[in-house]
Amino acid sequence: MKVVVTCSDVPESAVTILKDSNLEVVINEDNTREALLKALPGAHAVYLASKITIDEEILKAAGSNLKIVGCMSSGVDHVNKELLKRHKIQLSNTSGIPNSAVADIAILLCLAASRRLHEGRLHIENGTWIYGNQWMLGQDINQSVVGIVGLGGIGQCIAKKLKAFNVKQILYCGHKEKDEAKLLEAEFVSFDRVLCQSDFVIVSCPLTAETAELFNSVSFNKMKKTAVFVNVARGGIVNQLDLFDALRKNIIFAAGLDVTDPEPLPKDHELLKLPNCVMIPHLGSATLATRTTMAELTARDIIAGLKGESLISPVI
Numbered sequence: 650m651k652v653v654v655t656c657s658d659v660p661e662s663a664v665t666i667l668k669d670s671n672l673e674v675v676i677n678e679d680n681t682r683e684a685l686l687k688a689l690p691g692a693h694a695v696y697l698a699s700k701i702t703i704d705e706e707i708l709k710a711a712g713s714n715l716k717i718v719g720c721m722s723s724g725v726d727h728v729n730k731e732l733l734k735r736h737k738i739q740l741s742n743t744s745g746i747p748n749s750a751v752a753d754i755a756i757l758l759c760l761a762a763s764r765r766l767h768e769g770r771l772h773i774e775n776g777t778w779i780y781g782n783q784w785m786l787g788q789d790i791n792q793s794v795v796g797i798v799g800l801g802g803i804g805q806c807i808a809k810k811l812k813a814f815n816v817k818q819i820l821y822c823g824h825k826e827k828d829e830a831k832l833l834e835a836e837f838v839s840f841d842r843v844l845c846q847s848d849f850v851i852v853s854c855p856l857t858a859e860t861a862e863l864f865n866s867v868s869f870n871k872m873k874k875t876a877v878f879v880n881v882a883r884g885g886i887v888n889q890l891d892l893f894d895a896l897r898k899n900i901i902f903a904a905g906l907d908v909t910d911p912e913p914l915p916k917d918h919e920l921l922k923l924p925n926c927v928m929i930p931h932l933g934s935a936t937l938a939t940r941t942t943m944a945e946l947t948a949r950d951i952i953a954g955l956k957g958e959s960l961i962s963p964v965i
Protein backbone atom coordinates (compact mmCIF):
# COMPACT_ATOMS: atom_id res chain seq x y z
CA MET A 650 0.00 0.00 0.00
CA LYS A 651 1.11 3.52 -0.77
CA VAL A 652 1.67 6.35 1.70
CA VAL A 653 2.25 9.84 0.31
CA VAL A 654 4.21 12.16 2.59
CA THR A 655 3.30 15.79 1.90
CA CYS A 656 6.79 17.25 2.40
CA SER A 657 10.44 16.27 2.24
CA ASP A 658 11.72 16.83 5.78
CA VAL A 659 9.90 14.25 7.87
CA PRO A 660 12.22 12.55 10.42
CA GLU A 661 13.86 9.47 8.92
CA SER A 662 12.77 7.26 11.82
CA ALA A 663 9.11 7.78 10.84
CA VAL A 664 9.82 6.85 7.21
CA THR A 665 11.64 3.73 8.46
CA ILE A 666 8.62 2.73 10.57
CA LEU A 667 6.40 2.97 7.48
CA LYS A 668 8.83 1.06 5.26
CA ASP A 669 9.33 -1.64 7.90
CA SER A 670 5.60 -2.29 7.59
CA ASN A 671 6.08 -2.95 3.89
CA LEU A 672 4.43 0.28 2.84
CA GLU A 673 5.51 2.10 -0.29
CA VAL A 674 6.53 5.59 0.81
CA VAL A 675 6.33 8.40 -1.74
CA ILE A 676 7.82 11.65 -0.51
CA ASN A 677 6.70 14.95 -2.03
CA GLU A 678 10.25 16.24 -2.47
CA ASP A 679 8.93 19.37 -4.20
CA ASN A 680 6.93 20.45 -1.13
CA THR A 681 4.28 22.03 -3.35
CA ARG A 682 0.58 21.30 -3.57
CA GLU A 683 0.89 20.80 -7.34
CA ALA A 684 3.54 18.10 -6.93
CA LEU A 685 1.50 16.49 -4.15
CA LEU A 686 -1.54 16.27 -6.43
CA LYS A 687 0.59 14.42 -8.99
CA ALA A 688 1.93 11.99 -6.37
CA LEU A 689 -1.46 11.19 -4.83
CA PRO A 690 -3.27 8.90 -7.31
CA GLY A 691 -3.78 5.49 -5.72
CA ALA A 692 -2.59 6.57 -2.26
CA HIS A 693 -3.93 4.57 0.69
CA ALA A 694 -2.69 7.11 3.22
CA VAL A 695 -1.59 10.73 3.34
CA TYR A 696 1.12 11.64 5.84
CA LEU A 697 0.26 15.31 6.41
CA ALA A 698 3.33 17.08 7.72
CA SER A 699 2.84 20.52 6.21
CA LYS A 700 0.13 23.15 6.09
CA ILE A 701 -1.31 21.90 2.81
CA THR A 702 -5.11 22.00 3.09
CA ILE A 703 -6.88 18.65 2.87
CA ASP A 704 -9.96 19.28 0.76
CA GLU A 705 -12.08 17.90 -2.07
CA GLU A 706 -9.29 18.36 -4.63
CA ILE A 707 -6.81 16.31 -2.57
CA LEU A 708 -9.34 13.53 -1.97
CA LYS A 709 -10.22 13.42 -5.66
CA ALA A 710 -6.54 13.22 -6.64
CA ALA A 711 -5.95 10.35 -4.20
CA GLY A 712 -9.00 8.40 -5.32
CA SER A 713 -10.99 5.68 -3.63
CA ASN A 714 -8.05 3.82 -2.02
CA LEU A 715 -7.58 6.56 0.57
CA LYS A 716 -8.24 5.25 4.09
CA ILE A 717 -6.43 7.61 6.45
CA VAL A 718 -4.85 11.04 6.77
CA GLY A 719 -2.19 11.06 9.47
CA CYS A 720 -1.63 14.61 10.61
CA MET A 721 1.71 15.43 12.24
CA SER A 722 0.34 18.23 14.41
CA SER A 723 -2.18 18.74 17.17
CA GLY A 724 -4.15 21.36 15.26
CA VAL A 725 -6.18 19.99 12.34
CA ASP A 726 -7.70 23.28 11.20
CA HIS A 727 -6.22 22.71 7.72
CA VAL A 728 -8.24 19.51 7.28
CA ASN A 729 -11.88 19.44 6.16
CA LYS A 730 -13.09 17.00 8.80
CA GLU A 731 -16.70 16.85 7.59
CA LEU A 732 -15.49 15.87 4.13
CA LEU A 733 -13.29 13.09 5.54
CA LYS A 734 -16.17 11.83 7.66
CA ARG A 735 -18.43 11.72 4.61
CA HIS A 736 -15.86 9.68 2.72
CA LYS A 737 -15.20 7.43 5.76
CA ILE A 738 -11.55 8.43 5.80
CA GLN A 739 -9.89 8.34 9.23
CA LEU A 740 -7.89 11.23 10.65
CA SER A 741 -5.22 11.09 13.33
CA ASN A 742 -3.19 13.85 15.00
CA THR A 743 -0.42 14.13 17.58
CA SER A 744 -2.52 15.62 20.35
CA GLY A 745 -0.69 15.71 23.68
CA ILE A 746 2.83 15.19 22.36
CA PRO A 747 3.75 18.88 21.87
CA ASN A 748 2.12 20.11 25.10
CA SER A 749 5.27 20.63 27.14
CA ALA A 750 7.29 22.19 24.31
CA VAL A 751 4.45 24.56 23.38
CA ALA A 752 3.88 25.48 27.04
CA ASP A 753 7.57 26.37 27.33
CA ILE A 754 7.23 28.69 24.33
CA ALA A 755 4.11 30.30 25.87
CA ILE A 756 6.00 31.12 29.05
CA LEU A 757 9.06 32.21 27.10
CA LEU A 758 6.85 34.68 25.19
CA CYS A 759 5.18 35.91 28.41
CA LEU A 760 8.61 36.72 29.83
CA ALA A 761 10.09 38.07 26.59
CA ALA A 762 7.15 40.41 25.95
CA SER A 763 6.70 41.57 29.56
CA ARG A 764 10.44 42.24 29.95
CA ARG A 765 10.70 44.03 26.57
CA LEU A 766 13.21 41.65 25.05
CA HIS A 767 12.80 42.78 21.44
CA GLU A 768 12.83 46.46 22.33
CA GLY A 769 15.96 46.00 24.43
CA ARG A 770 17.76 44.28 21.59
CA LEU A 771 16.78 47.15 19.28
CA HIS A 772 18.25 49.68 21.72
CA ILE A 773 21.56 47.84 21.67
CA GLU A 774 21.59 47.63 17.87
CA ASN A 775 20.58 51.28 17.43
CA GLY A 776 23.07 52.66 19.97
CA THR A 777 20.21 54.05 22.09
CA TRP A 778 21.08 52.09 25.25
CA ILE A 779 21.04 54.49 28.18
CA TYR A 780 21.22 53.98 31.92
CA GLY A 781 18.24 55.15 33.91
CA ASN A 782 16.20 54.02 36.88
CA GLN A 783 12.99 54.45 34.94
CA TRP A 784 14.27 53.08 31.65
CA MET A 785 12.82 49.94 30.02
CA LEU A 786 10.68 48.93 32.96
CA GLY A 787 8.60 45.85 32.33
CA GLN A 788 5.76 43.93 33.95
CA ASP A 789 6.21 41.21 36.56
CA ILE A 790 4.97 37.65 36.11
CA ASN A 791 5.50 37.19 39.85
CA GLN A 792 2.14 37.68 41.64
CA SER A 793 0.38 38.30 38.33
CA VAL A 794 -3.06 37.13 37.20
CA VAL A 795 -2.79 34.88 34.17
CA GLY A 796 -5.78 34.18 31.95
CA ILE A 797 -5.66 31.12 29.73
CA VAL A 798 -8.05 30.93 26.78
CA GLY A 799 -8.59 27.19 26.28
CA LEU A 800 -7.54 24.88 29.11
CA GLY A 801 -6.90 21.80 26.96
CA GLY A 802 -3.69 19.78 27.21
CA ILE A 803 -1.46 22.72 26.28
CA GLY A 804 -3.33 25.18 28.52
CA GLN A 805 -3.08 22.78 31.47
CA CYS A 806 0.62 22.33 30.89
CA ILE A 807 1.09 26.11 30.82
CA ALA A 808 -0.84 26.43 34.10
CA LYS A 809 1.32 23.74 35.72
CA LYS A 810 4.58 25.37 34.66
CA LEU A 811 3.35 28.83 35.72
CA LYS A 812 3.32 27.68 39.35
CA ALA A 813 7.10 27.95 39.33
CA PHE A 814 6.74 31.67 38.58
CA ASN A 815 4.68 32.32 41.71
CA VAL A 816 1.68 33.76 39.89
CA LYS A 817 -1.15 35.04 42.08
CA GLN A 818 -4.09 33.55 40.20
CA ILE A 819 -4.85 31.51 37.12
CA LEU A 820 -8.13 32.15 35.31
CA TYR A 821 -9.35 30.22 32.30
CA CYS A 822 -12.24 30.26 29.89
CA GLY A 823 -13.57 27.84 27.32
CA HIS A 824 -16.58 25.68 26.58
CA LYS A 825 -16.84 24.12 29.99
CA GLU A 826 -15.26 23.78 33.39
CA LYS A 827 -12.44 21.21 33.41
CA ASP A 828 -11.94 18.62 36.19
CA GLU A 829 -8.16 19.03 35.85
CA ALA A 830 -8.50 22.74 36.74
CA LYS A 831 -9.10 21.96 40.43
CA LEU A 832 -5.65 20.46 40.84
CA LEU A 833 -4.17 23.44 39.01
CA GLU A 834 -6.17 25.86 41.18
CA ALA A 835 -7.38 27.53 38.02
CA GLU A 836 -10.70 29.36 38.13
CA PHE A 837 -13.28 28.99 35.34
CA VAL A 838 -14.51 32.44 34.34
CA SER A 839 -16.09 34.19 31.37
CA PHE A 840 -14.01 35.34 28.40
CA ASP A 841 -14.73 38.91 29.49
CA ARG A 842 -13.34 38.29 32.97
CA VAL A 843 -10.17 36.82 31.47
CA LEU A 844 -9.81 39.99 29.40
CA CYS A 845 -10.56 42.46 32.18
CA GLN A 846 -8.64 40.88 35.05
CA SER A 847 -5.56 39.27 33.53
CA ASP A 848 -2.06 40.68 33.50
CA PHE A 849 -1.16 38.00 30.96
CA VAL A 850 -3.65 36.58 28.46
CA ILE A 851 -2.44 33.37 26.82
CA VAL A 852 -4.26 31.83 23.86
CA SER A 853 -4.08 28.04 23.67
CA CYS A 854 -7.40 27.06 22.08
CA PRO A 855 -8.02 25.58 18.63
CA LEU A 856 -8.93 27.77 15.66
CA THR A 857 -12.60 27.13 14.87
CA ALA A 858 -15.44 29.16 13.40
CA GLU A 859 -16.15 30.24 16.98
CA THR A 860 -12.62 31.39 17.85
CA ALA A 861 -11.73 33.02 14.51
CA GLU A 862 -10.73 36.64 15.26
CA LEU A 863 -11.92 36.23 18.87
CA PHE A 864 -9.22 38.78 19.65
CA ASN A 865 -10.15 42.04 17.96
CA SER A 866 -10.42 45.72 18.87
CA VAL A 867 -13.35 44.98 21.22
CA SER A 868 -11.37 42.37 23.17
CA PHE A 869 -8.12 44.35 23.24
CA ASN A 870 -10.00 47.38 24.55
CA LYS A 871 -11.27 45.33 27.49
CA MET A 872 -7.74 44.30 28.50
CA LYS A 873 -5.57 46.13 31.02
CA LYS A 874 -3.24 48.78 29.63
CA THR A 875 -0.43 46.84 31.30
CA ALA A 876 -1.51 43.47 29.92
CA VAL A 877 0.64 41.14 27.86
CA PHE A 878 -1.01 39.12 25.10
CA VAL A 879 0.51 35.78 24.07
CA ASN A 880 -0.65 33.51 21.24
CA VAL A 881 0.71 29.97 20.82
CA ALA A 882 -2.40 28.61 19.09
CA ARG A 883 -3.25 29.88 15.61
CA GLY A 884 -2.85 33.29 13.97
CA GLY A 885 -6.46 33.26 12.74
CA ILE A 886 -7.72 33.65 16.33
CA VAL A 887 -6.46 37.24 16.21
CA ASN A 888 -7.44 40.16 14.03
CA GLN A 889 -3.87 41.26 13.34
CA LEU A 890 -4.78 44.79 12.25
CA ASP A 891 -6.57 45.30 15.56
CA LEU A 892 -3.62 43.82 17.45
CA PHE A 893 -1.26 46.15 15.60
CA ASP A 894 -3.44 49.09 16.61
CA ALA A 895 -3.68 47.97 20.24
CA LEU A 896 0.11 47.67 20.47
CA ARG A 897 0.89 50.88 18.62
CA LYS A 898 -1.54 52.95 20.69
CA ASN A 899 -0.45 51.21 23.93
CA ILE A 900 -3.97 49.94 24.57
CA ILE A 901 -2.11 46.86 25.80
CA PHE A 902 1.50 46.67 26.95
CA ALA A 903 3.02 44.06 24.66
CA ALA A 904 2.47 40.86 22.70
CA GLY A 905 4.36 37.62 22.21
CA LEU A 906 3.40 35.66 19.10
CA ASP A 907 4.48 32.22 17.97
CA VAL A 908 1.74 32.11 15.34
CA THR A 909 0.53 34.53 12.70
CA ASP A 910 -1.75 34.63 9.71
CA PRO A 911 -0.35 34.04 7.15
CA GLU A 912 2.67 31.89 7.89
CA PRO A 913 5.30 32.75 6.94
CA LEU A 914 4.50 36.36 7.72
CA PRO A 915 5.80 38.72 4.99
CA LYS A 916 9.14 40.13 6.11
CA ASP A 917 7.89 43.72 5.81
CA HIS A 918 4.75 43.09 7.88
CA GLU A 919 3.86 46.02 10.12
CA LEU A 920 3.77 43.88 13.31
CA LEU A 921 7.51 43.34 12.86
CA LYS A 922 8.07 47.08 13.13
CA LEU A 923 6.66 47.32 16.65
CA PRO A 924 9.17 47.29 19.53
CA ASN A 925 6.53 45.84 21.89
CA CYS A 926 5.79 42.79 19.76
CA VAL A 927 8.00 39.72 20.21
CA MET A 928 7.61 37.24 17.38
CA ILE A 929 8.99 33.81 16.60
CA PRO A 930 8.22 31.67 13.53
CA HIS A 931 5.82 28.99 14.86
CA LEU A 932 8.39 27.13 16.95
CA GLY A 933 5.96 25.71 19.54
CA SER A 934 6.69 22.04 18.97
CA ALA A 935 10.12 22.57 17.42
CA THR A 936 12.38 20.47 19.61
CA LEU A 937 14.18 17.40 18.31
CA ALA A 938 12.52 15.01 20.74
CA THR A 939 9.01 16.45 20.31
CA ARG A 940 9.09 16.46 16.51
CA THR A 941 10.58 12.96 16.39
CA THR A 942 7.87 11.60 18.71
CA MET A 943 5.17 13.39 16.68
CA ALA A 944 6.53 11.97 13.42
CA GLU A 945 6.74 8.41 14.74
CA LEU A 946 3.23 8.57 16.25
CA THR A 947 1.86 9.72 12.89
CA ALA A 948 3.56 6.76 11.16
CA ARG A 949 2.20 4.31 13.74
CA ASP A 950 -1.34 5.64 13.38
CA ILE A 951 -1.16 5.37 9.58
CA ILE A 952 -0.11 1.73 9.95
CA ALA A 953 -2.90 1.09 12.49
CA GLY A 954 -5.45 2.74 10.20
CA LEU A 955 -4.38 0.71 7.19
CA LYS A 956 -4.52 -2.52 9.22
CA GLY A 957 -8.02 -1.64 10.45
CA GLU A 958 -6.79 -1.40 14.07
CA SER A 959 -7.81 1.36 16.45
CA LEU A 960 -5.81 4.56 16.21
CA ILE A 961 -3.59 5.76 19.04
CA SER A 962 -4.61 9.38 18.50
CA PRO A 963 -7.84 9.50 16.51
CA VAL A 964 -9.54 12.77 15.57
CA ILE A 965 -12.33 11.08 13.57
Ligand SMILES: O=CC(=O)O
Pocket residue numbers: 721722723724725747933934
Ligand atom coordinates in the same frame (compact mmCIF):
# COMPACT_ATOMS: atom_id res chain seq x y z
O1 LIG B 1 1.01 24.05 15.72
C1 LIG B 1 1.36 22.94 15.96
C2 LIG B 1 0.45 21.84 16.15
O2 LIG B 1 -0.76 22.00 15.91
O3 LIG B 1 0.93 20.75 16.56
